[in-house]
Amino acid sequence: MKRIFLFLMTNIAVMVVLSITMSILGVGRYLDEQGLNLTQLLIFSAFIGFGGAFISLLISKWMAKRSTGARVIDPQAPSSRQEAWLVETVHQLADRAGIGHPEVAIYDGPPNAFATGAFRNNALVAVSTGLLSSMTEEEVAAVLGHEVAHVANGDMVTLTLIQGVVNTFVVFLARVVGYFVDRVILKNERGLGLGYFGVVIVCEIIFGLLASIIVAWFSRQREYRADSGSAKLMGAREPMMKALARLGGLQPGKLPESFEAAGISGGGGGISALFSTHPPIEQRIRALQNAQLS
Template structure:
């Protein structure tokens, strides 16, 4: 259902682009705007991982610094039939995460320090499964296509404001053409946000199937949404255009599933996951966190036995990790 909605929204965006393009610039103007938008977004697509990670202040972590996180992600990636993604850590107390990368082979999962220190291992696994679902569904490509069409519509609108439309014989008249020039970018932005919300629902569904525990993802979404209201993510605040990439809104924790929201209402997402939890085919394949072979010497205060990547071990004898 979510895939069908995405297809319908993309078809609507394409129709909007073609309609505005024909009225404002004719066939030639429409093609010029499309070529420029494709070029700009193609560059962004192939460099999106580097750009986004740099803007969010993320640093790559290795298996030595975060063995539990690596083990968990590797097992989830195997269940999702995906290559092991690169892992990055964002130094903020707000629990959150996002995925990027132009292809599954170049997939990246970035988590915040607050995610691994304030959520339980099962909840962290569910969040990572959600991000792997984005990679599996190639949502980066979907959002790039949407951004390309939205950018092309905006370019056409600017062209129309400068040149006043293709000619005076426009089928909607001069006033209609001006109105479309002004409203088209808003309509394109609304479609872009709707696509983003639809992909979040789909990633919840696929992610719950990957980890086999919809209620763990529901619990994680509830905690993240509540904590986002109290804990600021300064990296996201400095680059608000990237906020839609996170699993939950890192800026405001908006409660309404409205036209201008980039994320669905957390209550709606949790309700959908609760309905999934009644499906024995999903719950029956639940993901069990791997048991450690050697204990981790460090623990987080909020989650017993969990070691936050990049933290130094505490002095004293080693303690059992979160999985044994």
């Protein structure tokens, strides 16, 4: 509930900061004179920006199960020794992390794993059959520790907050620029002209790309923290380092785009690194080697 409260307060804070900034710069008064109600636009932008992100967070577990075909293991009646081990390992890691026991699931696919859910005490941790068949139990346990660390850190809510903030800025600024061009530059005085809609579309694309870079940067930082978190939960960094090294030699399984950032691996080089939700494996191993685990 604390994170939901933080979510709502961040929403309000974004609106207040935007409003104050516009007032200080005199933009608000000028646009008001041109017929644009900034308060209404702020409310609309926050509703669109945060609303979609919030809804996606609330239904994330349902969407993850549906899109991957993940099968939740009944902790009271696992169908194999491997399933029993998975549930026991995740529950032990969750106890060490001080969170409720997540649902544990298996899905068919190439090597990958993910955690999702709106609440720390009601999350989902899932691993693929490809990952289970490609790693030792110690390495799988380290991956599970990484996912449990994501849950304990509240990373799903944090990333949703960041996505909501940048979405709000994208929606708001694109419409401010579109209105300015339509009324001031193109001198349109009758409703919203084609110039407005054209500029809004272009600005949303440009601002959206910039926003994606910001969100991806935050996502990469949380991967470093989850790697370190796994090492703390495991009591040593070597298991996670081995798991990362193993992942570096495997072709990672693709997850649905809506929660691709939740996967265990990814990352690329060059310009694509700016939009990558995961750092390169080599950088993660180096960061883990230098991490303070106390």
